[in-house]
Amino acid sequence: MNIIIIEDEFRAAKSLQNLIAELKPEAKITGVYDSIEMSIEALKESKPDLIFMDIHLSDGLSFEIFKQVEITCPVVFCTAFDQYMLDAFKSKGVDYVLKPFSRDDIAEAFRKFDELKKFFQKTELPELEALLQKIAQPQAAAKSSFLVFKNQKYTTIPTENIAYFFIHNEITHLMTFDKQQFQLTQTLGQIAEQVSQKQFFRVNRQYIINFSAIKEMEHYFQRKILVKLTVETPEQLLINKEKSHSFFTWLEDR
Template identity: 35%
Template structure:
């Protein structure tokens, strides 16, 4: 069975590839694609595999955009952090999914479902992807969305309600939890900003902060803002004059 993985987090893609190979010796990972742009170009030049495993949110858009741009006659199993309620549309349209963090048992069940329903996947799948994209595009992240962090030899899941802020220190991105623990991340603040808005806001170049972590915002000379968190943090946080109004608008809406 030839499988293509579409996933922008390299350690998640590598873990998925290894887990799939453990599920069956007949599985071949044909390619690992990391963006909408890369996948669109690949499928424009190469034949479709037997099956695709794909994340939904990629760094440059939603994976459904790939299916809209090129005709892909292959079923997709989505590996995603969206919660089950949000994904009812996939079940209604016959598209399988597994939630991050996934286990080999979940992968085996998904592969078994694909095998048993293979004949049903023939024909044009564009309508299914279009309906799924409409549903997901209307969603905004909630507290149950999961961020995956590679820690030593493990993948740790953190729901957004457990994360106080992300920050950059010595050119390294750090996830800081409400419980005071911190973890180094591979993603940039730009990537995390897209995934966590509007629950988090990039209040300056170094910090992407959860609304739940903000205890107080006060005026600070000259026309800046000083942000106080409701947890201990080793740095003072300031908002520039240029971002002042945007931050206040975000706080008023959230």
């Protein structure tokens, strides 16, 4: 499998290369490009099987690439902004990963890509319309509760009672508004897909927070945002400057 990365942030591009090498060692990264112009020239000459693409590039939005060259393969969009999701899915997006992305996020993107590949193998004459229908199918209803196990007992926690989800010692936990903590088997990436995106926001790699749990916010060093919740968190909740715009957009979208 040949993969192209279109990303103008060096650290993000390097992280993607490392994760791809780990998750898909058989894959070959045939190029890493940081601008619309370079990407167009490269895609005129090569036909990758999958593209990882940032949306905000140094010379504009990457959607311009689709106007200049025909892209026939699925695209995984990796970006710090969530307002372009519909445009991404219209542009052959197989997944939409918000930065800062994690290993679980990229693994989930590969899982979706593999599902599409199986779909194509079962269809003699696959058409773009069939692909778009599979990608853009209505989202399942948000999860209303989580099954947990503690003290040799199973119980369910209503999602509305959860202040935040977090990772500690590589294990996913939830914290309720009455300060009860439970372990979960799902990854944070899986939880982000299951809960209401209007009610919950993934502030970083370690935390997903409930809108109802937000107490106050303030500016922090290096243009970060410090978020304080009504239920104390083990670490400070910091949102980097790249993600702050989508965070405030989420806050206003109610």
